Amino acid sequence: xxxxxxxxxxxxxxxxxxxxxxxxxxxxxxxxxxxxxxxxxxxxxxxxxxxxxxxxxxxxxxxxxxxxxxxxxxxxxxxxxxxxxxxxxxxxxxxxxxxxxxxxxxxxxxxxxxxxxxxxxxxxxxxxxxxxxxxxxxxxxxxxxxxxxxxxxxxxxxxxxxxxxxxxxxxxxxxxxxxxxxxx
Numbered sequence: 001x002x003x004x005x006x007x008x009x010x011x012x013x014x015x016x017x018x019x020x021x022x023x024x025x026x027x028x029x030x031x032x033x034x035x036x037x038x039x040x041x042x043x044x045x046x047x048x049x050x051x052x053x054x055x056x057x058x059x060x061x062x063x064x065x066x067x068x069x070x071x072x073x074x075x076x077x078x079x080x081x082x083x084x085x086x087x088x089x090x091x092x093x094x095x096x097x098x099x100x101x102x103x104x105x106x107x108x109x110x111x112x113x114x115x116x117x118x119x120x121x122x123x124x125x126x127x128x129x130x131x132x133x134x135x136x137x138x139x140x141x142x143x144x145x146x147x148x149x150x151x152x153x154x155x156x157x158x159x160x161x162x163x164x165x166x167x168x169x170x171x172x173x174x175x176x177x178x179x180x181x182x183x184x
Contacts, residue, residue: 050101074099
């Protein structure tokens with residue numbers, strides 16, 4: 001099994017090569033704004049109308065507001081049912097569709113929770129993120145963007161193009177609207 005390093009260990013091990021990469025997940029957002037990005041808060045603000053069932057009992061059964069856990073439970077349930085010849089294809093399809101709907105609900109609520117404008121970020125939040133990311137000693141980071149609507153191919157193409165752009169980590173604050181980790 002691969003050992004998981006803590007951040008200081010990873011910095012130390014990567015020092016000789018000078019190559020450092022970091023993928024920031026929801027934990028980074030939680031550290032910045034815990035009242036906005038904890039799973040309970042996300043659950044309370046998510047829209048579950050695309051699910052074929054009520055989301056509340058599903059999350060209650062799992063004993064968690066963790067979207068990824070619920071998505072995985074639905075996907076595994078669908079895979080297990082495929083092993084049974086008498087299992088109906090409609091139920092398997094519903095489970096898979098609901099897993100996709102939960103994934104979309106999570107993406108949408110995360111997009112709504114991220115600031116639309118860099119001006120919404122407190123100076124201390126911005127400075128703290130810069131200090132943390134400065135340890136990577138990179139001039140640029142790829143930014144995380146708001147998810148584009150799945151049915152709008154033009155929006156998807158624009159989102160993919162934006163993902164390839166890089167955000168500078170210069171000391172001055174950007175004055176343009178950014179999404180995702182918009183305060184970088």
